[in-house]
Amino acid sequence: MFLELRQVGFSYPQKTSPAVIGINLSLKKSGITAIVGPNGSGKSTLTKLMLGILPASEGQIYLEGRNITEYSLAEAGRRIGYVSQNPDLQLFCASVAEEIAFGLVNQGCDVATLEERVNFYLDYFELAAYRKSFPLHLSQGEKQRLAIAAVLANEPEYLILDEPTNGLDAYRKRLLEEYLHKVAELGRGILLVSHDIAFVDRMAERIIALANGQIQSDSNQRGEGYLCY
Amino acid sequence: MESCNEAVVVQALTYQYHASGPFILRDIGFRIDRGEVVVITGLSGCGKSTLCLCISGLIHHHRNGVISGKIILNGKDTRGMRGPALALEVGMVFQDPDTQLFSPAVEDEIAFAPENLCLPPEQIQERVNNVIDTLGLAALRHANPYYLSGGEKHLVALAAVLALDPPVLILDEVLSQLDSLGKKRVIATLEILRDKGKTIIAVEHNLEALAFADRFMVLEAGKLIRFDRTEKILADQDFLMTRRLV
Numbered sequence: 001m002f003l004e005l006r007q008v009g010f011s012y013p014q015k016t017s018p019a020v021i022g023i024n025l026s027l028k029k030s031g032i033t034a035i036v037g038p039n040g041s042g043k044s045t046l047t048k049l050m051l052g053i054l055p056a057s058e059g060q061i062y063l064e065g066r067n068i069t070e071y072s073l074a075e076a077g078r079r080i081g082y083v084s085q086n087p088d089l090q091l092f093c094a095s096v097a098e099e100i101a102f103g104l105v106n107q108g109c110d111v112a113t114l115e116e117r118v119n120f121y122l123d124y125f126e127l128a129a130y131r132k133s134f135p136l137h138l139s140q141g142e143k144q145r146l147a148i149a150a151v152l153a154n155e156p157e158y159l160i161l162d163e164p165t166n167g168l169d170a171y172r173k174r175l176l177e178e179y180l181h182k183v184a185e186l187g188r189g190i191l192l193v194s195h196d197i198a199f200v201d202r203m204a205e206r207i208i209a210l211a212n213g214q215i216q217s218d219s220n221q222r223g224e225g226y227l228c229y
Numbered sequence: 230m231e232s233c234n235e236a237v238v239v240q241a242l243t244y245q246y247h248a249s250g251p252f253i254l255r256d257i258g259f260r261i262d263r264g265e266v267v268v269i270t271g272l273s274g275c276g277k278s279t280l281c282l283c284i285s286g287l288i289h290h291h292r293n294g295v296i297s298g299k300i301i302l303n304g305k306d307t308r309g310m311r312g313p314a315l316a317l318e319v320g321m322v323f324q325d326p327d328t329q330l331f332s333p334a335v336e337d338e339i340a341f342a343p344e345n346l347c348l349p350p351e352q353i354q355e356r357v358n359n360v361i362d363t364l365g366l367a368a369l370r371h372a373n374p375y376y377l378s379g380g381e382k383h384l385v386a387l388a389a390v391l392a393l394d395p396p397v398l399i400l401d402e403v404l405s406q407l408d409s410l411g412k413k414r415v416i417a418t419l420e421i422l423r424d425k426g427k428t429i430i431a432v433e434h435n436l437e438a439l440a441f442a443d444r445f446m447v448l449e450a451g452k453l454i455r456f457d458r459t460e461k462i463l464a465d466q467d468f469l470m471t472r473r474l475v
Contacts (some may be wrong), residue, residue, distance in 0.1 A: 014373060037408070039381050085379045086327060086379065088325060088327070133358050139278060141272050144273075163379065163405075166402075169272045169273050169400065171474070172272070195405075195406060195407065
């Protein structure tokens, strides 16, 4: 199992009720899984626990058999690519091209591969015109595409995308869907968090519904159980 | 002289974030009547949010870009209006709610604008209670907005603007992070506001989400390419396909 959560709970400071509670969950290294649920049900918190960004208050989380607490954030980040709900929080380079290249440079990628991948992602996500632009000057939809491109360029073993369709128009949403299907076909796993039920329905083969920080259903059946969210 | 029924008049609006940069908006012109609901749509990066910032007056007073043209809100030219006067005419919910939430508790956030309008305490309390009830935020009343989920933050940002009770309301993709209950509540609230004569301008990618709107405005590369009745735009599949909007 790639990720395993055992009786995981977490509470934010100053909050009386826990954000997630008693989560038992196993995720394989392949396939597309979606987490759905009402606002405030603990979806984003759960993904941050999986990455070790937040420390679990209760229970244990294992990434490839090792406790997540034994990984540095960089080690976990090399295995799991993460796009947060708000792209502003993860864009920090001086230009769009540098943002896409950042992870590759830090992995010691050779120059030819680096250029090839940066150009590919700039073209695929239609960001080539903004190659030299400052990322935080882009529109919200462009920032979202850039954050996704920067993570995909690293080709991590597993992807966690929190509300990836936010700010995307219908056409860019289709491009993202096609690309994620290709990633999944290569045997890499994807975990989506989304309120976009049509997107979830087209993408996910397993759907986990959360409510009040607990798993309400975990199903391979599309269009059932989670539509109320 | 503008018609007294016009809530928003935009004339020959052109904007660049920097003098040497690209034109984000090019020669935009339109009129929106009081009580109208208008959806602005278009591919990401086409200028929707910038147009909203212009209408709200924020571009005029808080950005250093190059702007030309005229924006008139309820008969008043925004170039001559400062923050408090603008706040009485227009309220905007930003695409990223983190940029507009700063209070330590949800109820403080909602009370902030009415307090700054120097309304009597009982009236402030009434407005706070009303929007909390309308948007179903009672359970979050004392919560710190910083720790809320993305969708909850959007609802709080909307509540804070509704408490201002402006005649023109601008919403930049507020539905995108909401669950189905949140979406239903917001849509129902917008319909009530429309019935009360408020003018609503909403940016949205999901064309069906606000199908009750009176008109749709389509932007492309900074230009207004179509402004038409909702039913006409939604029925024109050729246009929507060609412009990659569906």
